[in-house]
Amino acid sequence: MAEPAMRRRALIAGFTLAAPALARAQADWPGSRPVRIIQPSQAGSPADVYCRLMAEHFTRAFGGTFVVENRVGGTGTIGTAAVAQAPADGWTLMFTSNTSHVVAPLVLRGLPYDPVRDFVAIAGLYHYPMLLIINPAIPAKTTAEFVAWAKARPQGVNMASVGIGSVGHMMAERFHLRAGFRREHIPYRGGPSAILAVSQGESDYIFDNIGNSGAFMREGRLRGLSATGRSRPRQMPEVPTLAEVGYPGFVEDVWFGLWGAAGLPRGFVEKINAEANRWLASPDIGRRMDEAGHANLAGPPQKMHDYWMEDRRNWQEIVRETGVTVE
Incomplete structure:
Protein backbone atom coordinates (compact mmCIF):
# COMPACT_ATOMS: atom_id res chain seq x y z
CA MET A 1 0.00 0.00 0.00
CA ALA A 2 1.33 3.46 -0.88
CA GLU A 3 2.58 5.41 2.12
CA PRO A 4 0.19 8.43 1.64
CA ALA A 5 -2.80 6.08 1.56
CA MET A 6 -1.62 4.38 4.75
CA ARG A 7 -1.31 7.75 6.44
CA ARG A 8 -4.82 8.74 5.38
CA ARG A 9 -6.30 5.51 6.75
CA ALA A 10 -4.42 5.89 10.01
CA LEU A 11 -5.68 9.45 10.35
CA ILE A 12 -9.28 8.42 9.69
CA ALA A 13 -8.95 5.61 12.20
CA GLY A 14 -7.59 8.05 14.77
CA PHE A 15 -10.55 10.36 14.28
CA THR A 16 -12.96 7.43 14.56
CA LEU A 17 -11.42 6.32 17.84
CA ALA A 18 -11.22 9.88 19.18
CA ALA A 19 -14.84 10.79 18.44
CA PRO A 20 -16.45 8.78 21.28
CA ALA A 21 -13.86 10.03 23.75
CA LEU A 22 -14.50 13.60 22.63
CA ALA A 23 -18.24 13.15 22.99
CA ARG A 24 -17.78 11.80 26.51
CA ALA A 25 -15.49 14.74 27.38
CA GLN A 26 -18.11 17.24 26.21
CA ALA A 27 -20.81 15.47 28.22
CA ASP A 28 -18.64 15.43 31.37
CA TRP A 29 -17.26 18.96 31.03
CA PRO A 30 -16.20 20.54 33.30
CA GLY A 31 -16.46 17.66 35.78
CA SER A 32 -13.95 17.57 38.63
CA ARG A 33 -11.10 19.00 36.58
CA PRO A 34 -10.65 22.80 36.91
CA VAL A 35 -11.08 24.92 33.79
CA ARG A 36 -8.26 27.46 33.45
CA ILE A 37 -9.01 30.92 32.07
CA ILE A 38 -5.70 32.49 31.09
CA GLN A 39 -5.72 36.25 31.58
CA PRO A 40 -2.56 38.16 30.54
CA SER A 41 -3.32 41.40 32.42
CA GLN A 42 -2.04 42.41 35.83
CA ALA A 43 -4.05 41.32 38.86
CA GLY A 44 -6.43 44.11 39.86
CA SER A 45 -6.80 45.55 36.36
CA PRO A 46 -10.33 46.01 34.97
CA ALA A 47 -9.84 43.00 32.67
CA ASP A 48 -8.70 40.87 35.59
CA VAL A 49 -11.73 41.88 37.67
CA TYR A 50 -14.13 41.10 34.83
CA CYS A 51 -12.44 37.78 34.17
CA ARG A 52 -12.80 36.72 37.80
CA LEU A 53 -16.46 37.73 37.86
CA MET A 54 -17.07 35.75 34.68
CA ALA A 55 -15.27 32.73 36.17
CA GLU A 56 -17.55 32.90 39.20
CA HIS A 57 -20.57 33.03 36.90
CA PHE A 58 -19.35 30.03 34.90
CA THR A 59 -18.78 28.06 38.11
CA ARG A 60 -22.39 28.70 39.15
CA ALA A 61 -23.78 28.00 35.68
CA PHE A 62 -21.76 24.94 34.69
CA GLY A 63 -20.67 23.52 38.03
CA GLY A 64 -17.10 22.46 38.44
CA THR A 65 -14.34 25.01 39.04
CA PHE A 66 -13.17 27.85 36.82
CA VAL A 67 -9.89 29.44 37.87
CA VAL A 68 -8.22 32.59 36.54
CA GLU A 69 -4.52 32.34 35.82
CA ASN A 70 -2.65 35.61 35.28
CA ARG A 71 0.15 35.11 32.75
CA VAL A 72 1.64 38.59 32.51
CA GLY A 73 4.50 39.54 30.19
CA GLY A 74 5.42 39.97 26.57
CA THR A 75 2.48 42.33 25.98
CA GLY A 76 0.11 39.44 26.62
CA THR A 77 1.89 37.09 24.25
CA ILE A 78 3.26 34.73 26.92
CA GLY A 79 -0.19 33.77 28.16
CA THR A 80 -1.55 33.67 24.62
CA ALA A 81 1.15 31.25 23.52
CA ALA A 82 0.33 28.96 26.44
CA VAL A 83 -3.30 28.70 25.29
CA ALA A 84 -2.30 28.14 21.67
CA GLN A 85 -0.26 25.13 22.80
CA ALA A 86 -2.98 23.70 25.07
CA PRO A 87 -5.31 20.87 24.00
CA ALA A 88 -8.53 22.02 22.32
CA ASP A 89 -10.65 20.25 24.93
CA GLY A 90 -12.45 23.09 26.76
CA TRP A 91 -10.31 23.00 29.90
CA THR A 92 -8.14 25.95 28.83
CA LEU A 93 -9.75 29.23 27.76
CA MET A 94 -8.42 32.73 27.25
CA PHE A 95 -9.79 36.16 28.19
CA THR A 96 -7.74 38.66 26.21
CA SER A 97 -7.73 41.76 24.03
CA ASN A 98 -6.79 42.90 20.55
CA THR A 99 -3.35 43.71 21.95
CA SER A 100 -2.33 40.04 21.94
CA HIS A 101 -4.75 38.88 19.24
CA VAL A 102 -4.23 41.63 16.65
CA VAL A 103 -1.58 44.26 17.34
CA ALA A 104 1.30 42.36 18.97
CA PRO A 105 1.40 39.68 16.23
CA LEU A 106 1.72 42.47 13.63
CA VAL A 107 4.54 44.19 15.52
CA LEU A 108 6.50 41.46 17.32
CA ARG A 109 8.39 39.04 15.08
CA GLY A 110 8.89 35.38 15.85
CA LEU A 111 5.89 34.82 18.11
CA PRO A 112 5.20 31.14 18.81
CA TYR A 113 1.58 31.42 17.72
CA ASP A 114 -0.58 32.65 14.88
CA PRO A 115 -3.78 34.21 16.26
CA VAL A 116 -5.89 33.27 13.24
CA ARG A 117 -4.58 29.74 12.82
CA ASP A 118 -4.29 28.78 16.50
CA PHE A 119 -7.50 30.17 18.07
CA VAL A 120 -11.25 30.14 17.75
CA ALA A 121 -13.44 33.04 18.85
CA ILE A 122 -15.95 32.02 21.52
CA ALA A 123 -17.53 35.33 22.55
CA GLY A 124 -17.08 39.07 22.29
CA LEU A 125 -17.03 40.70 25.73
CA TYR A 126 -16.56 44.49 25.71
CA HIS A 127 -14.77 47.40 24.05
CA TYR A 128 -13.82 50.98 24.90
CA PRO A 129 -11.98 54.05 23.57
CA MET A 130 -8.59 55.28 24.75
CA LEU A 131 -7.72 58.68 26.19
CA LEU A 132 -4.64 60.84 25.78
CA ILE A 133 -3.72 61.23 29.46
CA ILE A 134 -0.98 63.41 30.93
CA ASN A 135 0.58 64.14 34.29
CA PRO A 136 -1.34 67.13 35.73
CA ALA A 137 1.89 68.98 36.58
CA ILE A 138 2.37 69.58 32.84
CA PRO A 139 1.10 73.10 32.03
CA ALA A 140 -1.38 71.97 29.39
CA LYS A 141 -5.17 71.87 29.53
CA THR A 142 -5.71 70.94 25.87
CA THR A 143 -4.14 68.62 23.32
CA ALA A 144 -2.73 71.59 21.39
CA GLU A 145 -1.10 72.94 24.54
CA PHE A 146 0.40 69.55 25.32
CA VAL A 147 1.85 69.22 21.81
CA ALA A 148 3.35 72.72 22.07
CA TRP A 149 4.87 71.85 25.44
CA ALA A 150 6.30 68.57 24.10
CA LYS A 151 7.79 70.26 21.02
CA ALA A 152 9.50 72.81 23.25
CA ARG A 153 11.43 70.03 25.00
CA PRO A 154 14.36 69.13 22.68
CA GLN A 155 15.29 66.12 24.79
CA GLY A 156 11.80 64.72 24.23
CA VAL A 157 9.12 63.48 26.61
CA ASN A 158 8.49 60.13 28.29
CA MET A 159 5.68 58.04 26.80
CA ALA A 160 4.31 55.20 28.94
CA SER A 161 2.56 52.10 27.64
CA VAL A 162 1.43 48.72 28.93
CA GLY A 163 3.98 47.02 26.68
CA ILE A 164 5.60 46.99 23.26
CA GLY A 165 3.01 46.21 20.63
CA SER A 166 0.03 47.02 22.82
CA VAL A 167 -2.91 49.00 21.45
CA GLY A 168 -2.02 51.98 23.66
CA HIS A 169 1.61 51.86 22.52
CA MET A 170 0.64 51.97 18.85
CA MET A 171 -1.91 54.78 19.34
CA ALA A 172 0.74 56.81 21.17
CA GLU A 173 3.30 56.14 18.43
CA ARG A 174 0.91 57.30 15.73
CA PHE A 175 -0.02 60.39 17.73
CA HIS A 176 3.55 61.54 18.35
CA LEU A 177 4.44 60.98 14.68
CA ARG A 178 1.51 63.09 13.50
CA ALA A 179 2.05 65.74 16.16
CA GLY A 180 5.78 65.92 15.45
CA PHE A 181 7.57 65.78 18.81
CA ARG A 182 10.33 63.57 20.23
CA ARG A 183 9.53 60.90 22.77
CA GLU A 184 11.14 58.11 24.79
CA HIS A 185 8.99 54.98 25.06
CA ILE A 186 8.83 53.41 28.53
CA PRO A 187 6.89 50.11 28.55
CA TYR A 188 5.41 48.78 31.81
CA ARG A 189 4.04 45.36 32.73
CA GLY A 190 0.41 46.44 32.83
CA GLY A 191 -2.14 49.23 33.04
CA PRO A 192 -1.99 49.86 36.80
CA SER A 193 1.81 50.22 36.76
CA ALA A 194 1.80 52.50 33.72
CA ILE A 195 -0.97 54.74 35.06
CA LEU A 196 0.78 55.07 38.41
CA ALA A 197 4.01 56.06 36.64
CA VAL A 198 2.26 58.88 34.76
CA SER A 199 0.47 60.10 37.89
CA GLN A 200 3.80 60.27 39.72
CA GLY A 201 5.62 62.07 36.91
CA GLU A 202 7.88 59.17 36.01
CA SER A 203 6.31 59.33 32.53
CA ASP A 204 4.61 62.30 30.93
CA TYR A 205 1.74 60.77 28.96
CA ILE A 206 -0.06 57.60 28.00
CA PHE A 207 -2.97 56.40 25.91
CA ASP A 208 -5.15 54.44 28.30
CA ASN A 209 -8.78 53.94 29.28
CA ILE A 210 -11.28 55.29 31.77
CA GLY A 211 -11.42 51.95 33.61
CA ASN A 212 -7.75 52.20 34.59
CA SER A 213 -7.47 55.95 34.97
CA GLY A 214 -10.92 57.29 35.88
CA ALA A 215 -10.34 57.42 39.64
CA PHE A 216 -6.98 59.13 39.15
CA MET A 217 -8.56 61.75 36.89
CA ARG A 218 -11.41 62.40 39.33
CA GLU A 219 -8.83 62.91 42.10
CA GLY A 220 -6.78 65.30 39.96
CA ARG A 221 -3.81 62.93 39.74
CA LEU A 222 -4.15 62.61 35.95
CA ARG A 223 -5.60 64.80 33.21
CA GLY A 224 -7.46 63.49 30.16
CA LEU A 225 -7.10 65.71 27.08
CA SER A 226 -8.75 63.89 24.17
CA ALA A 227 -10.16 60.51 23.19
CA THR A 228 -10.04 58.01 20.38
CA GLY A 229 -13.30 56.96 18.78
CA ARG A 230 -16.03 58.60 16.74
CA SER A 231 -17.77 60.30 19.67
CA ARG A 232 -16.89 61.71 23.07
CA PRO A 233 -16.80 59.31 26.02
CA ARG A 234 -20.25 59.31 27.55
CA GLN A 235 -18.74 59.31 31.06
CA MET A 236 -16.53 62.31 30.18
CA PRO A 237 -18.41 64.44 27.65
CA GLU A 238 -16.08 67.34 28.33
CA PRO A 248 -8.60 62.60 12.43
CA GLY A 249 -8.53 58.86 11.98
CA PHE A 250 -8.09 57.74 15.59
CA VAL A 251 -11.24 55.63 15.65
CA GLU A 252 -9.81 52.31 16.86
CA ASP A 253 -10.64 50.99 20.30
CA VAL A 254 -9.58 48.24 22.67
CA TRP A 255 -11.72 45.14 22.87
CA PHE A 256 -11.72 41.92 24.85
CA GLY A 257 -13.01 38.51 23.89
CA LEU A 258 -13.08 34.92 25.07
CA TRP A 259 -11.08 32.38 23.07
CA GLY A 260 -10.26 28.71 22.85
CA ALA A 261 -7.55 26.78 21.07
CA ALA A 262 -8.26 26.04 17.40
CA GLY A 263 -10.21 22.83 17.01
CA LEU A 264 -12.36 23.37 20.09
CA PRO A 265 -15.58 21.46 19.29
CA ARG A 266 -18.52 23.57 18.23
CA GLY A 267 -20.58 22.24 21.12
CA PHE A 268 -18.14 23.77 23.61
CA VAL A 269 -18.00 27.05 21.70
CA GLU A 270 -21.79 27.48 21.60
CA LYS A 271 -22.33 26.38 25.20
CA ILE A 272 -19.74 28.80 26.57
CA ASN A 273 -20.85 31.61 24.26
CA ALA A 274 -24.44 31.38 25.49
CA GLU A 275 -23.36 31.63 29.12
CA ALA A 276 -20.94 34.50 28.40
CA ASN A 277 -23.86 36.43 26.87
CA ARG A 278 -25.99 35.76 29.96
CA TRP A 279 -23.16 37.08 32.12
CA LEU A 280 -22.88 40.24 30.00
CA ALA A 281 -26.63 40.78 30.28
CA SER A 282 -26.63 40.71 34.09
CA PRO A 283 -27.46 44.04 35.79
CA ASP A 284 -24.29 44.05 37.90
CA ILE A 285 -21.99 43.66 34.90
CA GLY A 286 -23.99 46.25 32.96
CA ARG A 287 -23.58 48.74 35.80
CA ARG A 288 -19.84 48.06 36.12
CA MET A 289 -19.27 48.46 32.41
CA ASP A 290 -21.31 51.64 32.26
CA GLU A 291 -19.29 53.20 35.10
CA ALA A 292 -16.01 52.22 33.42
CA GLY A 293 -16.96 53.47 29.97
CA HIS A 294 -17.09 49.97 28.50
CA ALA A 295 -19.68 48.73 26.01
CA ASN A 296 -20.48 45.04 25.68
CA LEU A 297 -19.88 42.99 22.55
CA ALA A 298 -22.50 40.33 23.18
CA GLY A 299 -23.46 38.10 20.29
CA PRO A 300 -22.74 34.76 18.61
CA PRO A 301 -19.20 33.51 17.99
CA GLN A 302 -19.29 34.58 14.34
CA LYS A 303 -19.91 38.21 15.34
CA MET A 304 -16.71 38.20 17.38
CA HIS A 305 -14.79 36.51 14.60
CA ASP A 306 -15.90 39.09 12.02
CA TYR A 307 -15.14 41.99 14.40
CA TRP A 308 -11.68 40.52 14.97
CA MET A 309 -10.92 40.16 11.25
CA GLU A 310 -12.00 43.73 10.49
CA ASP A 311 -9.82 45.01 13.32
CA ARG A 312 -6.82 43.12 11.90
CA ARG A 313 -7.24 44.91 8.58
CA ASN A 314 -7.38 48.30 10.32
CA TRP A 315 -4.27 47.67 12.42
CA GLN A 316 -2.27 46.41 9.46
CA GLU A 317 -2.59 49.92 8.05
CA ILE A 318 -1.57 51.53 11.36
CA VAL A 319 1.50 49.33 11.70
CA ARG A 320 2.53 50.26 8.16
CA GLU A 321 2.10 53.96 8.98
CA THR A 322 4.14 53.87 12.17
CA GLY A 323 6.75 51.41 10.97
CA VAL A 324 6.99 49.88 14.45
CA THR A 325 8.33 46.32 14.41
CA VAL A 326 10.38 44.41 16.98
CA GLU A 327 12.56 41.43 16.08
Missing part, protein backbone atom coordinates in the same frame (compact mmCIF):
# COMPACT_ATOMS: atom_id res chain seq x y z
CA VAL A 239 -13.21 65.40 26.71
CA PRO A 240 -13.17 65.98 22.91
CA THR A 241 -12.24 63.35 20.36
CA LEU A 242 -8.86 63.55 18.68
CA ALA A 243 -10.67 64.31 15.41
CA GLU A 244 -12.24 67.38 17.03
CA VAL A 245 -8.81 68.75 18.00
CA GLY A 246 -7.19 68.22 14.62
CA TYR A 247 -6.11 64.56 14.56
Whole structure:
Protein backbone atom coordinates (compact mmCIF):
# COMPACT_ATOMS: atom_id res chain seq x y z
CA MET A 1 0.00 0.00 0.00
CA ALA A 2 1.33 3.46 -0.88
CA GLU A 3 2.58 5.41 2.12
CA PRO A 4 0.19 8.43 1.64
CA ALA A 5 -2.80 6.08 1.56
CA MET A 6 -1.62 4.38 4.75
CA ARG A 7 -1.31 7.75 6.44
CA ARG A 8 -4.82 8.74 5.38
CA ARG A 9 -6.30 5.51 6.75
CA ALA A 10 -4.42 5.89 10.01
CA LEU A 11 -5.68 9.45 10.35
CA ILE A 12 -9.28 8.42 9.69
CA ALA A 13 -8.95 5.61 12.20
CA GLY A 14 -7.59 8.05 14.77
CA PHE A 15 -10.55 10.36 14.28
CA THR A 16 -12.96 7.43 14.56
CA LEU A 17 -11.42 6.32 17.84
CA ALA A 18 -11.22 9.88 19.18
CA ALA A 19 -14.84 10.79 18.44
CA PRO A 20 -16.45 8.78 21.28
CA ALA A 21 -13.86 10.03 23.75
CA LEU A 22 -14.50 13.60 22.63
CA ALA A 23 -18.24 13.15 22.99
CA ARG A 24 -17.78 11.80 26.51
CA ALA A 25 -15.49 14.74 27.38
CA GLN A 26 -18.11 17.24 26.21
CA ALA A 27 -20.81 15.47 28.22
CA ASP A 28 -18.64 15.43 31.37
CA TRP A 29 -17.26 18.96 31.03
CA PRO A 30 -16.20 20.54 33.30
CA GLY A 31 -16.46 17.66 35.78
CA SER A 32 -13.95 17.57 38.63
CA ARG A 33 -11.10 19.00 36.58
CA PRO A 34 -10.65 22.80 36.91
CA VAL A 35 -11.08 24.92 33.79
CA ARG A 36 -8.26 27.46 33.45
CA ILE A 37 -9.01 30.92 32.07
CA ILE A 38 -5.70 32.49 31.09
CA GLN A 39 -5.72 36.25 31.58
CA PRO A 40 -2.56 38.16 30.54
CA SER A 41 -3.32 41.40 32.42
CA GLN A 42 -2.04 42.41 35.83
CA ALA A 43 -4.05 41.32 38.86
CA GLY A 44 -6.43 44.11 39.86
CA SER A 45 -6.80 45.55 36.36
CA PRO A 46 -10.33 46.01 34.97
CA ALA A 47 -9.84 43.00 32.67
CA ASP A 48 -8.70 40.87 35.59
CA VAL A 49 -11.73 41.88 37.67
CA TYR A 50 -14.13 41.10 34.83
CA CYS A 51 -12.44 37.78 34.17
CA ARG A 52 -12.80 36.72 37.80
CA LEU A 53 -16.46 37.73 37.86
CA MET A 54 -17.07 35.75 34.68
CA ALA A 55 -15.27 32.73 36.17
CA GLU A 56 -17.55 32.90 39.20
CA HIS A 57 -20.57 33.03 36.90
CA PHE A 58 -19.35 30.03 34.90
CA THR A 59 -18.78 28.06 38.11
CA ARG A 60 -22.39 28.70 39.15
CA ALA A 61 -23.78 28.00 35.68
CA PHE A 62 -21.76 24.94 34.69
CA GLY A 63 -20.67 23.52 38.03
CA GLY A 64 -17.10 22.46 38.44
CA THR A 65 -14.34 25.01 39.04
CA PHE A 66 -13.17 27.85 36.82
CA VAL A 67 -9.89 29.44 37.87
CA VAL A 68 -8.22 32.59 36.54
CA GLU A 69 -4.52 32.34 35.82
CA ASN A 70 -2.65 35.61 35.28
CA ARG A 71 0.15 35.11 32.75
CA VAL A 72 1.64 38.59 32.51
CA GLY A 73 4.50 39.54 30.19
CA GLY A 74 5.42 39.97 26.57
CA THR A 75 2.48 42.33 25.98
CA GLY A 76 0.11 39.44 26.62
CA THR A 77 1.89 37.09 24.25
CA ILE A 78 3.26 34.73 26.92
CA GLY A 79 -0.19 33.77 28.16
CA THR A 80 -1.55 33.67 24.62
CA ALA A 81 1.15 31.25 23.52
CA ALA A 82 0.33 28.96 26.44
CA VAL A 83 -3.30 28.70 25.29
CA ALA A 84 -2.30 28.14 21.67
CA GLN A 85 -0.26 25.13 22.80
CA ALA A 86 -2.98 23.70 25.07
CA PRO A 87 -5.31 20.87 24.00
CA ALA A 88 -8.53 22.02 22.32
CA ASP A 89 -10.65 20.25 24.93
CA GLY A 90 -12.45 23.09 26.76
CA TRP A 91 -10.31 23.00 29.90
CA THR A 92 -8.14 25.95 28.83
CA LEU A 93 -9.75 29.23 27.76
CA MET A 94 -8.42 32.73 27.25
CA PHE A 95 -9.79 36.16 28.19
CA THR A 96 -7.74 38.66 26.21
CA SER A 97 -7.73 41.76 24.03
CA ASN A 98 -6.79 42.90 20.55
CA THR A 99 -3.35 43.71 21.95
CA SER A 100 -2.33 40.04 21.94
CA HIS A 101 -4.75 38.88 19.24
CA VAL A 102 -4.23 41.63 16.65
CA VAL A 103 -1.58 44.26 17.34
CA ALA A 104 1.30 42.36 18.97
CA PRO A 105 1.40 39.68 16.23
CA LEU A 106 1.72 42.47 13.63
CA VAL A 107 4.54 44.19 15.52
CA LEU A 108 6.50 41.46 17.32
CA ARG A 109 8.39 39.04 15.08
CA GLY A 110 8.89 35.38 15.85
CA LEU A 111 5.89 34.82 18.11
CA PRO A 112 5.20 31.14 18.81
CA TYR A 113 1.58 31.42 17.72
CA ASP A 114 -0.58 32.65 14.88
CA PRO A 115 -3.78 34.21 16.26
CA VAL A 116 -5.89 33.27 13.24
CA ARG A 117 -4.58 29.74 12.82
CA ASP A 118 -4.29 28.78 16.50
CA PHE A 119 -7.50 30.17 18.07
CA VAL A 120 -11.25 30.14 17.75
CA ALA A 121 -13.44 33.04 18.85
CA ILE A 122 -15.95 32.02 21.52
CA ALA A 123 -17.53 35.33 22.55
CA GLY A 124 -17.08 39.07 22.29
CA LEU A 125 -17.03 40.70 25.73
CA TYR A 126 -16.56 44.49 25.71
CA HIS A 127 -14.77 47.40 24.05
CA TYR A 128 -13.82 50.98 24.90
CA PRO A 129 -11.98 54.05 23.57
CA MET A 130 -8.59 55.28 24.75
CA LEU A 131 -7.72 58.68 26.19
CA LEU A 132 -4.64 60.84 25.78
CA ILE A 133 -3.72 61.23 29.46
CA ILE A 134 -0.98 63.41 30.93
CA ASN A 135 0.58 64.14 34.29
CA PRO A 136 -1.34 67.13 35.73
CA ALA A 137 1.89 68.98 36.58
CA ILE A 138 2.37 69.58 32.84
CA PRO A 139 1.10 73.10 32.03
CA ALA A 140 -1.38 71.97 29.39
CA LYS A 141 -5.17 71.87 29.53
CA THR A 142 -5.71 70.94 25.87
CA THR A 143 -4.14 68.62 23.32
CA ALA A 144 -2.73 71.59 21.39
CA GLU A 145 -1.10 72.94 24.54
CA PHE A 146 0.40 69.55 25.32
CA VAL A 147 1.85 69.22 21.81
CA ALA A 148 3.35 72.72 22.07
CA TRP A 149 4.87 71.85 25.44
CA ALA A 150 6.30 68.57 24.10
CA LYS A 151 7.79 70.26 21.02
CA ALA A 152 9.50 72.81 23.25
CA ARG A 153 11.43 70.03 25.00
CA PRO A 154 14.36 69.13 22.68
CA GLN A 155 15.29 66.12 24.79
CA GLY A 156 11.80 64.72 24.23
CA VAL A 157 9.12 63.48 26.61
CA ASN A 158 8.49 60.13 28.29
CA MET A 159 5.68 58.04 26.80
CA ALA A 160 4.31 55.20 28.94
CA SER A 161 2.56 52.10 27.64
CA VAL A 162 1.43 48.72 28.93
CA GLY A 163 3.98 47.02 26.68
CA ILE A 164 5.60 46.99 23.26
CA GLY A 165 3.01 46.21 20.63
CA SER A 166 0.03 47.02 22.82
CA VAL A 167 -2.91 49.00 21.45
CA GLY A 168 -2.02 51.98 23.66
CA HIS A 169 1.61 51.86 22.52
CA MET A 170 0.64 51.97 18.85
CA MET A 171 -1.91 54.78 19.34
CA ALA A 172 0.74 56.81 21.17
CA GLU A 173 3.30 56.14 18.43
CA ARG A 174 0.91 57.30 15.73
CA PHE A 175 -0.02 60.39 17.73
CA HIS A 176 3.55 61.54 18.35
CA LEU A 177 4.44 60.98 14.68
CA ARG A 178 1.51 63.09 13.50
CA ALA A 179 2.05 65.74 16.16
CA GLY A 180 5.78 65.92 15.45
CA PHE A 181 7.57 65.78 18.81
CA ARG A 182 10.33 63.57 20.23
CA ARG A 183 9.53 60.90 22.77
CA GLU A 184 11.14 58.11 24.79
CA HIS A 185 8.99 54.98 25.06
CA ILE A 186 8.83 53.41 28.53
CA PRO A 187 6.89 50.11 28.55
CA TYR A 188 5.41 48.78 31.81
CA ARG A 189 4.04 45.36 32.73
CA GLY A 190 0.41 46.44 32.83
CA GLY A 191 -2.14 49.23 33.04
CA PRO A 192 -1.99 49.86 36.80
CA SER A 193 1.81 50.22 36.76
CA ALA A 194 1.80 52.50 33.72
CA ILE A 195 -0.97 54.74 35.06
CA LEU A 196 0.78 55.07 38.41
CA ALA A 197 4.01 56.06 36.64
CA VAL A 198 2.26 58.88 34.76
CA SER A 199 0.47 60.10 37.89
CA GLN A 200 3.80 60.27 39.72
CA GLY A 201 5.62 62.07 36.91
CA GLU A 202 7.88 59.17 36.01
CA SER A 203 6.31 59.33 32.53
CA ASP A 204 4.61 62.30 30.93
CA TYR A 205 1.74 60.77 28.96
CA ILE A 206 -0.06 57.60 28.00
CA PHE A 207 -2.97 56.40 25.91
CA ASP A 208 -5.15 54.44 28.30
CA ASN A 209 -8.78 53.94 29.28
CA ILE A 210 -11.28 55.29 31.77
CA GLY A 211 -11.42 51.95 33.61
CA ASN A 212 -7.75 52.20 34.59
CA SER A 213 -7.47 55.95 34.97
CA GLY A 214 -10.92 57.29 35.88
CA ALA A 215 -10.34 57.42 39.64
CA PHE A 216 -6.98 59.13 39.15
CA MET A 217 -8.56 61.75 36.89
CA ARG A 218 -11.41 62.40 39.33
CA GLU A 219 -8.83 62.91 42.10
CA GLY A 220 -6.78 65.30 39.96
CA ARG A 221 -3.81 62.93 39.74
CA LEU A 222 -4.15 62.61 35.95
CA ARG A 223 -5.60 64.80 33.21
CA GLY A 224 -7.46 63.49 30.16
CA LEU A 225 -7.10 65.71 27.08
CA SER A 226 -8.75 63.89 24.17
CA ALA A 227 -10.16 60.51 23.19
CA THR A 228 -10.04 58.01 20.38
CA GLY A 229 -13.30 56.96 18.78
CA ARG A 230 -16.03 58.60 16.74
CA SER A 231 -17.77 60.30 19.67
CA ARG A 232 -16.89 61.71 23.07
CA PRO A 233 -16.80 59.31 26.02
CA ARG A 234 -20.25 59.31 27.55
CA GLN A 235 -18.74 59.31 31.06
CA MET A 236 -16.53 62.31 30.18
CA PRO A 237 -18.41 64.44 27.65
CA GLU A 238 -16.08 67.34 28.33
CA VAL A 239 -13.21 65.40 26.71
CA PRO A 240 -13.17 65.98 22.91
CA THR A 241 -12.24 63.35 20.36
CA LEU A 242 -8.86 63.55 18.68
CA ALA A 243 -10.67 64.31 15.41
CA GLU A 244 -12.24 67.38 17.03
CA VAL A 245 -8.81 68.75 18.00
CA GLY A 246 -7.19 68.22 14.62
CA TYR A 247 -6.11 64.56 14.56
CA PRO A 248 -8.60 62.60 12.43
CA GLY A 249 -8.53 58.86 11.98
CA PHE A 250 -8.09 57.74 15.59
CA VAL A 251 -11.24 55.63 15.65
CA GLU A 252 -9.81 52.31 16.86
CA ASP A 253 -10.64 50.99 20.30
CA VAL A 254 -9.58 48.24 22.67
CA TRP A 255 -11.72 45.14 22.87
CA PHE A 256 -11.72 41.92 24.85
CA GLY A 257 -13.01 38.51 23.89
CA LEU A 258 -13.08 34.92 25.07
CA TRP A 259 -11.08 32.38 23.07
CA GLY A 260 -10.26 28.71 22.85
CA ALA A 261 -7.55 26.78 21.07
CA ALA A 262 -8.26 26.04 17.40
CA GLY A 263 -10.21 22.83 17.01
CA LEU A 264 -12.36 23.37 20.09
CA PRO A 265 -15.58 21.46 19.29
CA ARG A 266 -18.52 23.57 18.23
CA GLY A 267 -20.58 22.24 21.12
CA PHE A 268 -18.14 23.77 23.61
CA VAL A 269 -18.00 27.05 21.70
CA GLU A 270 -21.79 27.48 21.60
CA LYS A 271 -22.33 26.38 25.20
CA ILE A 272 -19.74 28.80 26.57
CA ASN A 273 -20.85 31.61 24.26
CA ALA A 274 -24.44 31.38 25.49
CA GLU A 275 -23.36 31.63 29.12
CA ALA A 276 -20.94 34.50 28.40
CA ASN A 277 -23.86 36.43 26.87
CA ARG A 278 -25.99 35.76 29.96
CA TRP A 279 -23.16 37.08 32.12
CA LEU A 280 -22.88 40.24 30.00
CA ALA A 281 -26.63 40.78 30.28
CA SER A 282 -26.63 40.71 34.09
CA PRO A 283 -27.46 44.04 35.79
CA ASP A 284 -24.29 44.05 37.90
CA ILE A 285 -21.99 43.66 34.90
CA GLY A 286 -23.99 46.25 32.96
CA ARG A 287 -23.58 48.74 35.80
CA ARG A 288 -19.84 48.06 36.12
CA MET A 289 -19.27 48.46 32.41
CA ASP A 290 -21.31 51.64 32.26
CA GLU A 291 -19.29 53.20 35.10
CA ALA A 292 -16.01 52.22 33.42
CA GLY A 293 -16.96 53.47 29.97
CA HIS A 294 -17.09 49.97 28.50
CA ALA A 295 -19.68 48.73 26.01
CA ASN A 296 -20.48 45.04 25.68
CA LEU A 297 -19.88 42.99 22.55
CA ALA A 298 -22.50 40.33 23.18
CA GLY A 299 -23.46 38.10 20.29
CA PRO A 300 -22.74 34.76 18.61
CA PRO A 301 -19.20 33.51 17.99
CA GLN A 302 -19.29 34.58 14.34
CA LYS A 303 -19.91 38.21 15.34
CA MET A 304 -16.71 38.20 17.38
CA HIS A 305 -14.79 36.51 14.60
CA ASP A 306 -15.90 39.09 12.02
CA TYR A 307 -15.14 41.99 14.40
CA TRP A 308 -11.68 40.52 14.97
CA MET A 309 -10.92 40.16 11.25
CA GLU A 310 -12.00 43.73 10.49
CA ASP A 311 -9.82 45.01 13.32
CA ARG A 312 -6.82 43.12 11.90
CA ARG A 313 -7.24 44.91 8.58
CA ASN A 314 -7.38 48.30 10.32
CA TRP A 315 -4.27 47.67 12.42
CA GLN A 316 -2.27 46.41 9.46
CA GLU A 317 -2.59 49.92 8.05
CA ILE A 318 -1.57 51.53 11.36
CA VAL A 319 1.50 49.33 11.70
CA ARG A 320 2.53 50.26 8.16
CA GLU A 321 2.10 53.96 8.98
CA THR A 322 4.14 53.87 12.17
CA GLY A 323 6.75 51.41 10.97
CA VAL A 324 6.99 49.88 14.45
CA THR A 325 8.33 46.32 14.41
CA VAL A 326 10.38 44.41 16.98
CA GLU A 327 12.56 41.43 16.08
